Structures are given as C-alpha cells and as structure tokens.
Amino acid sequence: MRSLSRGITPLLLLLPGTAWLIVFFVVPMAFMLLISLQQGTFDTGYQLTWNFGIYPEVIGQYWELYWRSAIFALAATGLTLAIGYPVAYTIAFRGGRLKNALLLIVVLPFFVSFVIRTLNWRMILSDNGIVFGFLKDLGIVAPDFHFLATPASVIFGLTYNFLPFMILPLYVAIEKIDRRLIEAATDLYASRLQAFWRVTFVLSLPGVVAGSLLTFIPAVGDFITAEVIGAGNPQVFMIGNIIQRKFLDSLDYPAAAALGFVLVAVVMVLVTVYTRLVGSDQLAG
Amino acid sequence: MTAAPAAATRRPGLGARLANLVLPVFTGLLLLFLFSPIGVMIAFSFNDPAGRQNITWQGFTVRNYFDLWGRSQITTPMINSLLIATVSTVVATTFGTMIGLALTRFAFRGRWIMNMLIFIPITAPEIILGASLLTLWVSLGVERGFLTILAAHIMFNISFVVVTVRARLAGMNQSLEEAGMDLYADGRTTFWKITFPIIFPGILSAALLAFALSIDDYVITLFSAGHTLTFPLWVFGVSRLGIPPEVNVLGTLIFLTAFAFIGVQLWGQRRQGRAAPITLVGR
Amino acid sequence: MSDQESRSQIELTIDNLLRRDLISRRTFMRRAGRGGLAFGAALTLPSLLAACATPGSSQSATLKWLNWPAYIDIDSVDESKYPSILAFTDQNGIPVEYNEGLLDNADFLSAYAPELRAGNSTGWDVMSPGGWVVERMARNGWLEELDHSKLPNWTANCADYAKGLWFDPDNKYSVWWQGGITGLAYDPNLTEREITSFDDLLDPAFSGRAGGFSDMRDMFGLTLLSLGVHPEDATVDDVKRAQEKLLAVPEGHFRGFYDNSYYDALAAGDLAICVAWSGDVSQMILNDNDQVKFVIPDSGGLRWNDNLVIPKFGANVENAHKLLNYYYDKAAATMLSEYVGYFTPVNGVSEQIAADAETARGEDDAETADYYDALAPTVVPSADQIDNTFPDKELTEDEEKQWNDLFEKVIGA
Numbered sequence: 003m004r005s006l007s008r009g010i011t012p013l014l015l016l017l018p019g020t021a022w023l024i025v026f027f028v029v030p031m032a033f034m035l036l037i038s039l040q041q042g043t044f045d046t047g048y049q050l051t052w053n054f055g056i057y058p059e060v061i062g063q064y065w066e067l068y069w070r071s072a073i074f075a076l077a078a079t080g081l082t083l084a085i086g087y088p089v090a091y092t093i094a095f096r097g098g099r100l101k102n103a104l105l106l107i108v109v110l111p112f113f114v115s116f117v118i119r120t121l122n123w124r125m126i127l128s129d130n131g132i133v134f135g136f137l138k139d140l141g142i143v144a145p146d147f148h149f150l151a152t153p154a155s156v157i158f159g160l161t162y163n164f165l166p167f168m169i170l171p172l173y174v175a176i177e178k179i180d181r182r183l184i185e186a187a188t189d190l191y192a193s194r195l196q197a198f199w200r201v202t203f204v205l206s207l208p209g210v211v212a213g214s215l216l217t218f219i220p221a222v223g224d225f226i227t228a229e230v231i232g233a234g235n236p237q238v239f240m241i242g243n244i245i246q247r248k249f250l251d252s253l254d255y256p257a258a259a260a261l262g263f264v265l266v267a268v269v270m271v272l273v274t275v276y277t278r279l280v281g282s283d284q285l286a287g
Numbered sequence: 288m289t290a291a292p293a294a295a296t297r298r299p300g301l302g303a304r305l306a307n308l309v310l311p312v313f314t315g316l317l318l319l320f321l322f323s324p325i326g327v328m329i330a331f332s333f334n335d336p337a338g339r340q341n342i343t344w345q346g347f348t349v350r351n352y353f354d355l356w357g358r359s360q361i362t363t364p365m366i367n368s369l370l371i372a373t374v375s376t377v378v379a380t381t382f383g384t385m386i387g388l389a390l391t392r393f394a395f396r397g398r399w400i401m402n403m404l405i406f407i408p409i410t411a412p413e414i415i416l417g418a419s420l421l422t423l424w425v426s427l428g429v430e431r432g433f434l435t436i437l438a439a440h441i442m443f444n445i446s447f448v449v450v451t452v453r454a455r456l457a458g459m460n461q462s463l464e465e466a467g468m469d470l471y472a473d474g475r476t477t478f479w480k481i482t483f484p485i486i487f488p489g490i491l492s493a494a495l496l497a498f499a500l501s502i503d504d505y506v507i508t509l510f511s512a513g514h515t516l517t518f519p520l521w522v523f524g525v526s527r528l529g530i531p532p533e534v535n536v537l538g539t540l541i542f543l544t545a546f547a548f549i550g551v552q553l554w555g556q557r558r559q560g561r562a563a564p565i566t567l568v569g570r
Numbered sequence: 571m572s573d574q575e576s577r578s579q580i581e582l583t584i585d586n587l588l589r590r591d592l593i594s595r596r597t598f599m600r601r602a603g604r605g606g607l608a609f610g611a612a613l614t615l616p617s618l619l620a621a622c623a624t625p626g627s628s629q630s631a632t633l634k635w636l637n638w639p640a641y642i643d644i645d646s647v648d649e650s651k652y653p654s655i656l657a658f659t660d661q662n663g664i665p666v667e668y669n670e671g672l673l674d675n676a677d678f679l680s681a682y683a684p685e686l687r688a689g690n691s692t693g694w695d696v697m698s699p700g701g702w703v704v705e706r707m708a709r710n711g712w713l714e715e716l717d718h719s720k721l722p723n724w725t726a727n728c729a730d731y732a733k734g735l736w737f738d739p740d741n742k743y744s745v746w747w748q749g750g751i752t753g754l755a756y757d758p759n760l761t762e763r764e765i766t767s768f769d770d771l772l773d774p775a776f777s778g779r780a781g782g783f784s785d786m787r788d789m790f791g792l793t794l795l796s797l798g799v800h801p802e803d804a805t806v807d808d809v810k811r812a813q814e815k816l817l818a819v820p821e822g823h824f825r826g827f828y829d830n831s832y833y834d835a836l837a838a839g840d841l842a843i844c845v846a847w848s849g850d851v852s853q854m855i856l857n858d859n860d861q862v863k864f865v866i867p868d869s870g871g872l873r874w875n876d877n878l879v880i881p882k883f884g885a886n887v888e889n890a891h892k893l894l895n896y897y898y899d900k901a902a903a904t905m906l907s908e909y910v911g912y913f914t915p916v917n918g919v920s921e922q923i924a925a926d927a928e929t930a931r932g933e934d935d936a937e938t939a940d941y942y943d944a945l946a947p948t949v950v951p952s953a954d955q956i957d958n959t960f961p962d963k964e965l966t967e968d969e970e971k972q973w974n975d976l977f978e979k980v981i982g983a
Contacts, residue, residue, distance in 0.1 A: 011474075012393035016401065019382030019445050023404050026442035030419035037422045044683065045967075089317050092310040104314075106549045111321045113545035114328065115503050117519045118538040121526045122324035125331075129779070130839040132327065146760075148778050150840060151825045165321070215410070223412025226505065226523075233835065234784075234826035236982025242414045249418055249510065251680045255425065262418050269412065343838075358650055359667065430690045513685065514693045524671055527831040 038259035056260045071240040075222035078160035082168035082217050090172035112166050120230045151235040159227035168213040175209025332535035341530050351532040364521035372501040375440035380494045383448025391456040408446045417510035431513025439511045444497040455489025632665045633889045635696040639670040640853050643909035654905040658896045664889050674829035675700045686712040691884030698876045704744045705737035713743040714880040720891040723898035732915030736964050746915035749875030752788045753866040755846030768796035768867040772819050781844030782827040786977040787962050795870040801963045806972050813976045827981040852911030866958050873959035907949045914949045
C-alpha cells in the first residue's frame with residue numbers, strides 16, 4: 003500500500019477515536035463484567051466476591067425469557083424477510099427511474115422517532131381503537147377481542163420497526179445482480195420461479211444475511227416494543243425488559259449485568275451458527 | 288428498463304400480466320402500512336382533546352402547533368437533543384473520518400483489532416451498550432446528565448461514521464491521489480485538495496446518519512441520562528399516560544423536515560441525472 | 571359567511587369524519603368555551619411573540635416540583651396552565667416548573683436513590699412521594715427537616731386525619747399533599763355488570779381486559795383484604811396466600827401490571843376492570859371517559875396519601891416552604907380540590923366548595939353548581955369510607971424484601 007506519509011500519522015489518526023471507544027465501550031464492558039461478579043444489595047453496597055454462581059442462577063431463573071426473546075426476534079426477522087424481499091425486489095428490478103425515490107419513501111416513516119411510531123401503533127391497535135373498534139362495530143371481531151399485550155402484537159411491533167434494516171441491505175444486494183444472468187437462466191430453465199430461486203435469490207443471499215442480522219440483533223435486545231405494544235404484560239416481556247428493570251428499577255446491578263452478558267453470549271452463538279449455516283462471511287463488512 | 292427481463296423477451300399472457308401486477312400492488316400496500324402510524328400521528332396532532340387523553344377524535348384545532356413553543360417542559364428536552372446531536376455528530380464525524388482514513392490509507396499491525404473495535408458496537412444490542420455505560424457511571428460515581436449522554440452518543444456514532452466513510456474511501460480511485468502527490472508532493476496538500484473533496488459526500492452522509500441516530504436514540508440515552516431529558520425520553524415519559532398532542536406535533540414537524548430534505552435531495556438527483564444510493568435510516 | 575363560521579364549518583366536517591364516540595357534556599362545554607379562541611388568538615403576531623418570549627428565563631429562581639399525574643387543577647381554556655400554581659407565582663414571585671413524572675413509588679425511589687446516596691442534587695425542590703417512601707428517605711437522611719415556623723397555614727388549617735401518620739409521626743419531614751383510596755375501577759359497558767368485590771377482578775370473563783397494579787403494597791393490600799386479612803396485621807404467610815391467589819389466575823388474565831399509566835388504558839377502554847386510585851377516576855369522568863366507575867370492594871379498600879417533601883442536596887428550602895405553606899391556604903386548597911377529586915388535608919375546603927356552589931347557582935350556572943354540590947362532601951373521607959379502608963403496613967426491611975420477592979413472581983419481573 004502506498005502512503006501519504008509514513009510513521010506516526012496513522013497513529014495520530016487512530017488515537018482520538020480509538021481512545022474514545024476504549025474508554026466508553028471497552029472499559030464499560032469490563033466494568034459490567036466485574037459488577038456481575040459482585041454481591042450485596044444497593045442499600046448496603048456491592049462487594050466484588052468473584053461470584054460466578056450468578057450466571058447459572060440468572061440463567062436458571064430467566065431462561066424462558068431468553069427463549070421467548072429469541073423466538074420473537076426470529077419470528078420478526080422471518081416476517082421482515084418475507085415482507086421486505088418482494089418490496090426490495092420490486093424497487094430494484096421494477097423501480098426504473100423511481101428507484102431512489104421509492105427507496106427513500108420506504109425509509110421516510112422511520113425518520114419519525116421510534117418511540118412516537120410505536121406509541122401511535124399502540125393507539126391504532128388498542129381494543130376499541132381505529133382498527134379493532136371498527137371491526138368490532140362491524141361484528142367481525144368479538145367485542146372482548148384484544149391484540150395489544152399479546153405475543154403476536156410484540157412480534158408485529160418488532161417487524162414494523164425493523165423493516166428498513168431488512169429492506170435496505172436486500173435492495174443493495176438485489177440491485178447489484180446482473181440481469182443478464184437471470185435472462186440466461188430463464189432461457190435455460192424455462193421457469194421464472196426456478197430462475198428466481200437458483201439465480202436471483204442465491205445472488206441476493208449476502209443481503210439476506212446482512213438484513214437478517216441487522217434485524218435479529220437489535221430485535222432480540224429490544225424492550226420498548228414489549229413495554230409499549232405489549233402494554234407491560236409480563237407474559238410478553240423480553241429479556242431486555244428484565245435487564246432494564248433490574249438496572250433502573252430494582253437497582254440489582256449484579257444480576258442485571260450477568261443477564262446482559264448472557265444476552266451477548268446468546269447473540270454471539272446464534273449469529274455464529276447462522277453465518278456458518280449460510281456459509282457466508284458477510285459479517286466483516 | 289422497467290419490466291422484468293423475462294417478461295420483456297416474451298409476449299406475456301393474461302396470467303403473466305396479472306402476476307406482474309402482484310409485486311407493485313404488494314409494495315403499494317406495504318407503503319400504506321408503513322405510513323399508517325405517521326398518518327395517525329399527523330391527524331392527531333390537530334386533535335383538541337379535553338383531558339389528558341389524545342386517543343379519540345374530539346375536535347380540530349391548529350392550536351397545538353402554536354402552544355408548545357413557550358413551554359420549557361417541551362422545549363428544554365428538544366434543545367438538549369439538538370445540542371447533543373450536533374456536538375456528538377461533529378466529534379464523532381471527525382474521529383470516525385480519521386479512523387476511516389487510517390484504515391484505508393495505511394498499513395499497520397493489529398488492524399483486525401481495530402476492525403473488531405469498530406464492528407462490535409454496531410452489532411451489540413443497544414441495551415448492552417447502554418447498560419455497560421451505566422455500570423461505568425455507577426462504579427466511578429459519575430453524576431449522570433448531559434455530559435454522560437454526550438459521551439455515549441459520540442461512542443456509538445464513531446463506528447457508524449467509520450463504516451460509512453470507509454465505504455466511500457474504498458471505492459475511491461487512488462490514481463487521483465497519486466497524481467496529486469506527484470503535483471503537490473505533499474501529503475497534507477494532497478489530502479485537502481484531492482482526497483477530502485472526493486470523500487466529502489461520504490463524510491456528509493456519515494454526519495447525517497450520526498445526527499439521525501443521536502437525535503432519536505432512546506435506549507442508550509436512558510441508561511446515561513440521570514434526570515436530564517432528551518426529546519425521546521420526554522416523549523416516552525409523557526406518553527405513559529396517553530400521547531399528548533404536542534408529541535404528535537413535534538413528530539409531524541420532524542417528519543415534514545425529513546420529507547423536505549429528501550424531496551430536495553431527489554430533486555437535486557434528477558437535475559444531476561444520476562443516482563446515488565442513500566442509506567440513511569432513522570431508528 | 572364570516573371567518574368564524576367558515577372555520578367552524580370546516581372543523582365540524584372534519585369532526586364528523588373522525589369522531590367515533592361521544593364526549594361527555596362537561597368536556598363539550600369546555601371545548602365550546604374555548605372554541606372561539608383557538609384560531610383567532612393563536613394566529614396573531616403578539617401571541618406568537620409572547621409564546622416565544624416565555625421560556626424560563628430566570629431558571630435559577632424557578633421552583634421545581636415533581637408530582638404525580640392528574641394531581642393538579644388545570645385551566646379550562648389553556649391546559650398548559652395550572653391556576654393554583656399561577657396564583658402561587660403571583661403571590662410569591664416564584665415561578666414553578668411543574669412535572670408529572672412520578673408514576674410509581676418504588677420506581678421513583680430507585681430513580682433517585684443513586685443520586686441521593688452520592689449526595690448529588692436530584693434537581694427538584696419539592697417532591698410528592700407516598701408514605702412509606704417518606705419514611706425510607708427520612709431514615710436515609712435524604713430529606714430536609716421542615717421548619718414549622720414557616721408553615722403557619724399548616725398549623726392553622728391541617729385536618730386531624732392528615733397529621734402524624736406512622737411514616738412521619740411528628741410531620742418532621744412531610745406534610746400531606748392529597749389522599750385517596752385504592753379500589754377498583756370499571757367500565758360497566760365493558761364488564762356488562764356492576765362490580766362489587768375484589769374477586770370480580772379475577773373473573774375469567776375479563777381475561778386479557780383486567781389490570782393489576784405494579785405497586786406491591788396496593789396489589790397485595792387489596793388481595794389480603796379479599797382474604798379477610800387487614801394489611802396492617804398481615805404476616806408473610808398471609809402474603810404467600812395472597813400471592814397464591816394472584817398466581818392462580820390463568821396466564822393472560824391480567825393484561826398488565828400498571829403504574830399510573832393504567833389511566834390511559836382504562837380511559838381508552840383497553841381495560842374493562844382494574845385496580846385504580848379514587849381521584850384519577852373522578853378526573854377521568856370529568857375529562858376523558860364519563861362511563862367509568864370507582865368502587866371500594868366489599869372486602870375493603872386501601873387508604874393512602876401522598877406528601878410534600880423537600881429533598882436534601884441543593885433544593886431551594888426557602889421557596890419550597892413557601893409552596894408547602896401556600897397549599898394549606900384554604901383558597902388555594904379549594905381551587906385544587908374543585909378539580910382533582912382527592913381527599914384534602916385542609917379544614918374548611920368542603921364548606922368552601924359548598925359555598926362556591928351557592929355562588930354559581932346565584933350566577934345561574936347550574937351545571938357548575940350541581941358539580942360542586944356533589945363534590946363538596948367527597949373531598950374529606952366519610953365515616954363510611956374510613957370504616958371500609960385500611961392503611962399500609964409499616965414493613966421492616968426483611969419483610970419488605972420478602973413481600974417484594976413474592977410480588978416479583980406475580981408480575982413476572
């Protein structure tokens with residue numbers, strides 16, 4: 003590689019940003035690890051006792067929530083893929099001159115605050131709100147039907163909020179595909195569906211992988227959707243809700259920190275398994 | 288250009304023509320779905336609720352748009368958010384661009400560590416970033432507030448800036464720089480006269496992304512905020528008791544700003560007759 | 571057609587398009603009264619300038635007060651104005667920043683404990699926590715001692731039932747703000763029957779539309795009463811039985827365990843029946859949903875009160891005392907009570923409301939007069955209400971931990 007100037011220049015360029023990341027990212031992770039190994043109560047203070055027993059303890063107590071969070075996030079990832087793929091495909095292949103405009107329009111709602119969007123969904127989907135109130139008036143839905151505070155509603159909220167994270171990488175991948183390959187395929191295989199599966203989809207896999215990860219990872223740690231659309235129903239809480247409550251409401255820092263590290267481990271394991279399965283190293287973007 | 292390639296080569300039958308409609312219709316419906324909470328938000332920003340609730344339509348007014356500016360409960364969080372977003376964008380864009388340059392223009396050992404350091408904050412669940420920062424503040428006895436939020440925002444923005452700027456630098460034709468080196472024979476001059484102007488659009492979109500991420504962040508901010516309110520924190524706080532019209536008013540104004548911004552950008556693209564991919568996402 | 575008329579035509583059309591439900595009469599009257607102002611005044615340049623000029627320019631002298639939602643009188647024309655607070659500012663020259671951020675006693679304590687322990691300012695001059703929180707904060711040395719020489723109105727006007735409660739026997743750190751009852755609220759249109767007992771809350775008919783409380787003392791308190799145990803006498807075994815009773819309901823019966831945010835869900839009709847605070851329901855009837863009813867379960871309700879306290883480490887103690895003293899003035903307390911519908915700690919408020927009813931009748935405002943007449947007897951606890959309601963138990967730290975652990979299972983956290 004050629005250089006503008008050698009010596010300390012790269013060091014100077016790296017220094018401020020790297021220092022910032024170390025102080026406010028690496029060091030806090032280390033603090034969180036240490037805190038997870040402390041014992042005590044908030045009132046009496048926490049002492050470092052290297053209490054590794056906290057890990058089996060919190061896993062035993064909360065494995066169900068990890069399980070539920072993974073299921074919710076997987077379901078949301080699957081849904082965003084199912085919904086987002088046709089849209090990304092349509093924009094990339096049929097968008098023509100409007101491609102960019104369409105893409106921006108898809109992303110536009112997401113400029114409005116995450117919190118505001120989710121709150122408005124809560125209003126739309128409330129028991130007697132715009133959607134279900136109407137359906138109830140028509141007698142299509144039973145009067146005591148409710149959607150909010152159900153697992154489906156949380157998956158719905160996650161799906162909505164993370165759709166652009168799926169659509170954008172899918173679009174980038176699909177847009178890059180050389181259309182002549184598909185033409186060649188249709189000439190050879192004669193079926194558009196086969197051509198789609200064997201050429202388009204395969205070539206768009208990097209986008210699928212990137213989109214799935216960009217959706218799954220934030221979704222599995224999300225707690226606002228369960229709080230707002232799940233309406234605080236403990237039966238739809240995700241692990242993020244517990245971590246947040248333990249940190250900010252019950253001030254049980256050790257358990258909260260341990261729960262956080264377990265979450266990191268769960269995400270890392272799932273992501274590794276997934277990327278192995280797909281056989282792609284798209285991760286190191 | 289517009290039709291699917293397979294359809295372009297053969298004369299489509301009725302079934303194929305209907306099939307061709309499925310995708311655009313689906314996309315249209317999805318757009319409707321995506322915009323439905325926005326539509327409700329805008330409608331209810333004109334609602335005139337009697338009590339604390341803003342959940343049923345009670346009357347049309349534009350008063351909400353004029354009332355909120357004098358109320359410090361609303362303006363203070365807004366100002367906090369704008370300040371934090373601005374400062375964190377400037378700092379993170381500077382630091383991140385520097386790292387991006389170092390990573391693409393210099394060879395050094397331990398590059399993979401650098402890549403991990405950039406990569407992990409982007410992929411870690413937000414709650415982990417927020418919670419680990421909380422443990423730092425609590426352990427060191429730092430009083431949480433404006434400055435702790437700022438530190439957190441700069442932290443998570445740096446990675447996004449690096450990734451965006453690096454993509455631009457990697458796609459850049461280095462022969463221009465080489466020509467510059469030959470002409471100016473000075474790295475600094477070459478950088479400011481050649482490299483910087485070329486990567487400037489990349490830096491700009493990185494800065495916009497950083498600003499958008501910062502102004503909308505709830506999760507990481509929550510853990511570092513103490514009793515300082517930013518706009519998303521304020522919204523969440525007041526909305527536990529129903530969404531006051533002011534929330535929808537501010538949401539609508541933000542939406543219109545983004546809309547205008549994007550409109551201008553598209554218009555500019557049309558005039559220039561070329562398309563640049565834009566990857567700005569608010570979350 | 572005049573400007574006014576064409577505007578109201580437009581508004582009416584949009585109204586009719588969007589309106590899904592009827593509003594209460596009082597709401598309508600308030601809106602009607604305000605209607606003329608909406609466009610005309612808001613759009614004039616001076617009003618815009620005035621709006622822009624106001625943001626707290628003298629921040630340092632501003633009194634910052636953290637309180638619960640639905641706990642203050644609201645101006646009938648401009649909802650961002652609180653008449654009794656404005657009157658305080660007029661009288662004392664002290665601007666007030668009023669914040670409705672207190673939603674749950676336990677969360678409140680957790681939010682401020684780290685700052686207070688570190689000796690940092692909370693940013694508030696006055697706070698309004700419940701009784702047990704006062705006791706905890708006082709024990710930790712987080713509250714300023716009150717100087718009663720600066721509270722002459724309290725000495726003169728405080729009702730006996732609002733003095734010397736267990737959590738602060740000598741009112742050394744706190745004075746009553748308002749008090750109320752924890753009972754049940756329901757919307758008869760949704761329950762399709764009248765509600766009388768706590769067990770109605772657990773009726774499978776209301777599965778997914780029943781709301782619990784995230785406040786451990788309230789939730790266990792009502793459950794204990796339904797088991798025939800007074801919370802004051804409850805042992806840990808009793809609480810275990812209460813826990814079992816709550817855990818026995820099928821999954822999904824409780825839509826959630828709410829803090830003050832139950833107000834939203836109840837008013838919106840998402841909850842058919844829920845645990846509720848008395849005054850919230852009176853305000854809901856007034857403003858948001860006049861179908862909702864409040865009932866003390868036949869097994870008994872809980873009585874409680876919130877308090878005004880001054881946190882240590884940086885509160886403006888002088889100004890805070892002025893605010894405390896101000897709300898023990900009969901006129902200010904009446905202004906407040908005519909709106910919020912909770913129990914007042916101030917003697918003579920009930921009589922004053924009755925007198926205001928007469929005045930209103932004299933001015934031919936029968937609507938207001940009827941409302942005041944109905945309200946007057948409710949701002950002090952009646953003998954019947956006192957008989958049917960019970961106070962919290964004073965918990966030791968051990969008990970508190972045990973009760974909390976049992977409760978965590980209930981709310982799944």
